[in-house]
Amino acid sequence: MKELSVREYKKMTWDILVCIAEYLERHNLRYVLFYGTLLGAVRHQGFIPWDDDIDIAMPRPDYEEFRKLLKTEPLAPYYIPASVHDGNSVYPWMYIIDTRTKIENDELAMEENLFVDVFPLDGMPKDEAAAKKRKEKGRRLHKNHVRSRYPYKRDAGTLRGILKFPLLYWAHKTGPAKFAEQMEKLAKEVPYEEGTECAVMTYFPDESEVFAKKDLFPAKKIGFEGREFYAPNNADKILRTMFGNYWELPPKEKQVGYIHKAYLLDEGE
Numbered sequence: 001m002k003e004l005s006v007r008e009y010k011k012m013t014w015d016i017l018v019c020i021a022e023y024l025e026r027h028n029l030r031y032v033l034f035y036g037t038l039l040g041a042v043r044h045q046g047f048i049p050w051d052d053d054i055d056i057a058m059p060r061p062d063y064e065e066f067r068k069l070l071k072t073e074p075l076a077p078y079y080i081p082a083s084v085h086d087g088n089s090v091y092p093w094m095y096i097i098d099t100r101t102k103i104e105n106d107e108l109a110m111e112e113n114l115f116v117d118v119f120p121l122d123g124m125p126k127d128e129a130a131a132k133k134r135k136e137k138g139r140r141l142h143k144n145h146v147r148s149r150y151p152y153k154r155d156a157g158t159l160r161g162i163l164k165f166p167l168l169y170w171a172h173k174t175g176p177a178k179f180a181e182q183m184e185k186l187a188k189e190v191p192y193e194e195g196t197e198c199a200v201m202t203y204f205p206d207e208s209e210v211f212a213k214k215d216l217f218p219a220k221k222i223g224f225e226g227r228e229f230y231a232p233n234n235a236d237k238i239l240r241t242m243f244g245n246y247w248e249l250p251p252k253e254k255q256v257g258y259i260h261k262a263y264l265l266d267e268g269e
Helices: 006-026 035-044 060-072 128-149 159-174 176-187 235-243
Strands: 002-004 055-059 079-082 094-105 110-123 197-199 210-212 220-224 227-231 261-264
Touching: 002 006, 006 055, 006 079, 006 094, 006 110, 006 227, 006 261, 035 055, 035 220, 035 227, 035 235, 055 060, 060 094, 060 110, 128 159, 128 176, 159 176, 210 235
Parallel strands: 055 110
Antiparallel strands: 002 261, 079 094, 094 110, 094 261, 110 197, 197 210, 220 227
C-alpha cells in the first residue's frame, strides 16, 4: 500500500469527476458542480487549496436514471457507486468510489475510498409553511443520522455527554441506514418538477440552501483544474446563497478543510 501525496490523490479524485462527467454528458443527463467544488471552480479555477473533495448535484430524475444505468453500464471496473441502496454505505445520497484506494477519516473513526459525492436535487413545496415543516423534519433526521455514526465516547465524562447519552444510544440502536432511508423518503415526497425551487434534502436542508431552478439550469461550462465541466447557470447567485460574500477568503486560521491521508492499494489487497 502506497501513501499518496495530496497532489496525487486530488488528481485521482479529479479523474473520477472526468469519468462521471463524460458518462453523464454522453447520456444527456444534467449535473452541475456544487458546494465547495463550485466555489473552488469560480474562485480558484480548481480545488480550494485547503480542501480535497468533489461534489456534484443532479435533478432527482437524472440522478435516478444515472443509478439505473450504472447497473448495466458501469463507469469503470474500479469506479463503483456507493449508497444505502447499494449496501456499501450508510448515506442517503450516492458517491462514486475508487476501489483501488483507501482514505483515513479520523473524525468518524472509519476508512473510506477516494470518492466524488453525487447529490440529488429534490423539489420544495410551493406552500411556505409546508416547506418550513419539511426542512425542520429533514434537519432532525440529519442530526440523528450524524449521532448514529459518532462513537459513544464523544463528549464522554462531561455533563453534555451524560445528557446526550440516551439520545445517542437510541440513534445507534436505530442505525444510520434507517435514518438514511427516512431522509431519502422525505426528500422524494416532493417531485423535482414541482414548484420553482429545489434543495439537497438528503444532506442538510437549511434556509440558506434552497435554490431557484432557473439559477441552476440550463447549466454552463466552467473551468476546473484545466478542464471544463457544467456549473449552475447563475453560479454567482448560487454561491451567494450558500456562502454569502464568497470572494472574501477566510482568515488563515480558518483555512482548514478535509485533507485526508490517502493510499493506493497493492493489487489484490
